[in-house]
Amino acid sequence: MPQTAAILLKDLRFGWRKNLPEVLHIADLEVPRGERIFIGGASGSGKSTLLALLAGVNLPTQGEVRVLGEAINRLSGARRDHFRSDHIGFVFQLFNLIPYLSVLENVTLPCRFSHLRRQKAIEAGGDLQTEAMRLLTHLDMAHESLIHRPVTELSVGQQQRVATARALIGAPEIIIADEPTSALDSDMRQAFLRLLFQECDDTGSTLLFVSHDRQLASLFERHIALDEINQADQEGQ
Amino acid sequence: MAILSLALKSLFNRRYTAGLILISIALSVSLLLAVERLRVESRNSFAHTISGTDLVVGARSGSINLLLYSIFRIGDATNNISWKSYKKFAEHDLVKWTIPISLGDSHKGYRVMGTNQDYFRYYKYGNKNSLAFNQGQPFEQVYHAVLGQEVARELGYQVGEKIIIAHGAGKTSFTMHDDKPFEVVGILEPTGTPVDRTVHVPLEGIEAIHKDWIGGRQVAGLKISAEEALEKNLTPKAITAFLVGLKSKIATFRVQREINDYRKEPLLAILPGVALQQLWDMMGVAENALLVVTVLVVFVGLIGMLTVMLAGLNERRREMAILRSVGARPAHILLLVTGESLLLSLIGIALGLLLLYSGLLLGQPVIESRYGLHLPIGIPSMREWIILGLVGTSSLIIGLIPGYRAYRYSLSDGMSMRI
Ligand SMILES: Nc1ncnc2c1ncn2[C@@H]1O[C@H](COP(=O)(O)OP(=O)(O)OP(=O)(O)O)[C@@H](O)[C@H]1O
Ligand SMILES: [Mg+2]
Numbered sequence: 001m002p003q004t005a006a007i008l009l010k011d012l013r014f015g016w017r018k019n020l021p022e023v024l025h026i027a028d029l030e031v032p033r034g035e036r037i038f039i040g041g042a043s044g045s046g047k048s049t050l051l052a053l054l055a056g057v058n059l060p061t062q063g064e065v066r067v068l069g070e071a072i073n074r075l076s077g078a079r080r081d082h083f084r085s086d087h088i089g090f091v092f093q094l095f096n097l098i099p100y101l102s103v104l105e106n107v108t109l110p111c112r113f114s115h116l117r118r119q120k121a122i123e124a125g126g127d128l129q130t131e132a133m134r135l136l137t138h139l140d141m142a143h144e145s146l147i148h149r150p151v152t153e154l155s156v157g158q159q160q161r162v163a164t165a166r167a168l169i170g171a172p173e174i175i176i177a178d179e180p181t182s183a184l185d186s187d188m189r190q191a192f193l194r195l196l197f198q199e200c201d202d203t204g205s206t207l208l209f210v211s212h213d214r215q216l217a218s219l220f221e222r223h224i225a226l227d228e229i230n231q232a233d234q235e236g237q
Numbered sequence: 238m239a240i241l242s243l244a245l246k247s248l249f250n251r252r253y254t255a256g257l258i259l260i261s262i263a264l265s266v267s268l269l270l271a272v273e274r275l276r277v278e279s280r281n282s283f284a285h286t287i288s289g290t291d292l293v294v295g296a297r298s299g300s301i302n303l304l305l306y307s308i309f310r311i312g313d314a315t316n317n318i319s320w321k322s323y324k325k326f327a328e329h330d331l332v333k334w335t336i337p338i339s340l341g342d343s344h345k346g347y348r349v350m351g352t353n354q355d356y357f358r359y360y361k362y363g364n365k366n367s368l369a370f371n372q373g374q375p376f377e378q379v380y381h382a383v384l385g386q387e388v389a390r391e392l393g394y395q396v397g398e399k400i401i402i403a404h405g406a407g408k409t410s411f412t413m414h415d416d417k418p419f420e421v422v423g424i425l426e427p428t429g430t431p432v433d434r435t436v437h438v439p440l441e442g443i444e445a446i447h448k449d450w451i452g453g454r455q456v457a458g459l460k461i462s463a464e465e466a467l468e469k470n471l472t473p474k475a476i477t478a479f480l481v482g483l484k485s486k487i488a489t490f491r492v493q494r495e496i497n498d499y500r501k502e503p504l505l506a507i508l509p510g511v512a513l514q515q516l517w518d519m520m521g522v523a524e525n526a527l528l529v530v531t532v533l534v535v536f537v538g539l540i541g542m543l544t545v546m547l548a549g550l551n552e553r554r555r556e557m558a559i560l561r562s563v564g565a566r567p568a569h570i571l572l573l574v575t576g577e578s579l580l581l582s583l584i585g586i587a588l589g590l591l592l593l594y595s596g597l598l599l600g601q602p603v604i605e606s607r608y609g610l611h612l613p614i615g616i617p618s619m620r621e622w623i624i625l626g627l628v629g630t631s632s633l634i635i636g637l638i639p640g641y642r643a644y645r646y647s648l649s650d651g652m653s654m655r656i
């Protein structure tokens with residue numbers, strides 16, 4: 001059986017509301033499994049919007065979004081939410097963590113919503129806590145003093161590493177990172193990316209990395225400029 | 238369940254505000270339950286102010302009026318009953334016992350009631366309870382008195398105390414029967430009825446202190462000392478009212494009709510149970526007003542919860558977006574936020590019950606001894622469960638408001654981070 005692409009977009013169109021201009025029009029985009037992709041583009045060009053479409057949080061007005069071979073735009077809302085929790089891990093820009101949960105609870109959060117990732121995590125580590133600790137150790141976040149601190153007291157870089165462990169737990173096929181490094185200084189940025197790459201390689205995950213920091217683009221296997229592949233009229237912007 | 242444990246943790250994270258909401262809900266719920274319990278018990282005890290008495294008889298007037306002055310010692314009789322009429326019915330074939338009542342005098346604001354020893358034998362209140370003595374015994378001589386519990390407590394009287402009876406009712410009566418003091422020989426146990434506020438003396442005592450009085454005035458020059466009065470005939474010429482116990486309840490209406498149709502004197506016989514019910518219904522408005530106020534207090538508590546939940550919602554949009562990104566459905570978000578309100582109110586209700594029962598445990602002996610009102614500490618009644626159910630349901634409905642808003646936010650925001 002030939003491996004289906006991680007992501008396949010066909011003639012995708014999206015506008016936030018009927019009376020607003022179209023934000024995205026992408027004729028064709030394919031991302032093979034295991035690839036590390038950098039998605040660049042100006043602010044407001046629709047990068048986050050594209051990620052929301054890939055995650056099945058928003059639906060395209062037209063066209064097809066295939067993730068791991070599944071046409072998620074044809075799934076029901078509940079199935080899409082389920083699909084997302086099973087197969088996609090997220091890291092966002094800032095304040096990624098649920099303030100009232102501990103570090104470990106934040107890391108294992110996806111396992112509350114996805115049975116599949118829960119099982120994979122338990123298979124990998126023996127139990128959820130051990131697996132979470134293993135990931136945190138890889139990210140150099142497993143110190144006793146850090147683990148038991150309220151997440152709101154962690155530094156931005158530490159928060160990003162906890163969020164990364166959360167995205168990675170249960171080895172989802174796709175990791176989506178929306179400007180995860182924009183709040184980090186350049187040294188931390190490099191270190192963070194190294195860790196992220198290593199983890200994705202270990203699990204064979206596909207990485208979609210959004211940023212407007214072009215310097216980072218060279219570190220990735222492939223580089224997509226959203227402004228170039230997006231055919232939507234941007235004159236209103 | 239995963240979402241409810243999140244809700245608990247989120248509440249714990251905001252434990253100071255959540256604690257304040259809990260306190261207000263717990264207080265209002267326990268207040269509501271306490272008012273309900275007091276209402277039911279006071280209605281109960283009111284309906285049992287007098288029991289075992291089949292008829293109350295007085296001069297013809299309104300039945301509520303008769304009940305008020307004969308049982309509650311409120312207001313005055315318009316007329317007396319002649320001793321002859323009383324005797325006639327006291328010796329009636331169907332009548333088992335009677336208790337004569339003679340009112341009109343007072344002691345420091347407490348009504349003085351002339352009666353005979355049958356009062357201690359036959360008078361019943363509550364669940365057919367007889368009067369019991371805390372100290373001493375029933376009166377035996379003309380100048381003896383038996384005090385209700387409140388009279389003794391408020392005035393600090395003991396057995397052996399000499400008391401002076403004032404002519405007429407009211408605290409400010411200036412004419413005293415100070416030539417004929419009465420000796421306290423007994424103090425009753427609390428009953429929670431007007432008996433507690435009554436000074437009981439023999440009918441002969443009432444007669445004796447009025448021997449030198451004619452038409453409500455002490456007749457100058459006609460001084461009769463306490464000892465001299467004892468020599469005279471002390472059978473009263475009239476009494477205020479009397480209570481009747483029948484040999485068989487079946488005869489109640491027959492005897493009632495006979496008394497009401499009595500030719501020689503206009504009399505009125507009433508069934509105390511019926512009159513008590515009428516009286517309570519008249520007071521029902523106040524009772525309901527109290528209940529409405531406490532229901533509103535609970536409502537205010539829930540509105541407080543709504544305010545806090547809604548106010549906190551906007552700053553939680555990021556949290557919602559994160560939850561959505563890890564696979565939470567909008568329905569989960571609804572459940573999370575509504576669940577928080579529901580948890581708050583359920584814990585609040587539980588705390589309210591705890592508060593109620595600790596209050597009851599502490600207050601029950603005091604209330605019982607001071608007001609004679611027995612508040613049971615049993616499990617909540619059906620009505621109380623229904624009240625709790627209604628509080629729970631309203632909090633669920635109120636909790637759905639922020640829940641629905643969060644649901645709308647999570648639909649429109651998706652994973653985008655607002656704020
Ligand atoms: N929830 C929304 N409702 C309506 N319009 C939206 C919404 N979110 C984004 N937009 C609009 O869609 C367009 C693309 O926004 P998007 O957030 O995808 O940009 P971006 O490329 O991620 O920008 P940035 O680099 O600043 O994050 C913008 O014009 C924005 O105003
Ligand atoms: Mg963006």
